[in-house]
Amino acid sequence: MSTYLIGDIHGCYDELRILLTQVQFNKLVDNLWLTGDLVARGPNSLEVLRLVRDDLGDSVRMVLGNHDLHLLAVYAGISCNKPKDSLTQIIKAPDADELINWLRRQPLLQIEEEKKILMAHAGITPQWDIATAINCAREVEAMLKSDSYQLFLKAMYGNMPNNWSNKLSGLARLRFSTNVFTRMRYCFPNGKLEMNFKDIPERAPVPLQPWFSLPGAKHESYSIVFGHWSSLRGQGTPNNVYGLDTGCCWGGELTSLRWEDKTFTRVPSNHQPIK
Helix, strand or coil: CCCEECCCCCCHHHHHHHHHHCCCCCCCCCCCCCCHHHHHHHCCHHHHHHHHHHHHHHHHHCCCCHHHHHHHHHHHCCCCCCCCHCCCCHCCCCCHHHHHHHHHHCCCEEECCCCEEEEECCCCCCCCCHHHHHHHHHHHHHHHHHHHHHHHHHCCCCCCCCCCCCCHHHHHHHHHHHHHCCCCCCCCCCCCCCCHHHHHHHHCCCCCHHHHCCCCCCCCEEEECCCCCCEEEEECCCCCCCCCCCCCCCCEEEEEEEEECCEEEECCCCCCCCC
């Protein structure tokens, strides 16, 4: 039995199927971890959702990404359906309701105690210990599963608050947690989030630092797996921190990490890069 962790798929269905074939993934015995952003930007988001939900099923452990949450908001009529996101095929699908209801019941944080893996789409803020990260993830997940989830979707957009406090409450607390788990890249030295700069660390203005470079970003014996940051191309992270988004939808690659021997497998994009 092997555990395969795959970076952001973004509708790259063909590349996902090729990658699963190359690693000889067996859904009956292997486990598949997905870093989120199953949808948007790539050409076949609907097929990706159906494959993950219906075919791969119980073999999958995934987390939600910012584009997955955006799909929920678009479907609820809260946000605009931008052509570049390529979500229309999902919105108009006959099984759209079932797919959306399945998607909003997926977690923001995955933890494997035996293998000591933590996985979140964007990462885990250095301002949190593990217990706080778990608690904040479960709060957002509970809201998404509830009948009030559209209230949360309306309030999740925005960059503030950008600093953690146990005194945060209500929708502001949920927005901060969502930004950490699904949008974060850079922090100020004190851990405050900076949500606007997206380029590679070598071009980051002083004093911004990648979240994983700050003291407190690494957690005891756990390894952290994340996606979201395609311009990193999986490079420049500390030991035991793995960035798996290698920009398949942008003309890059779809990347898998086999956990047991830390073997990487990469499949190049086979479609026209989005612009």
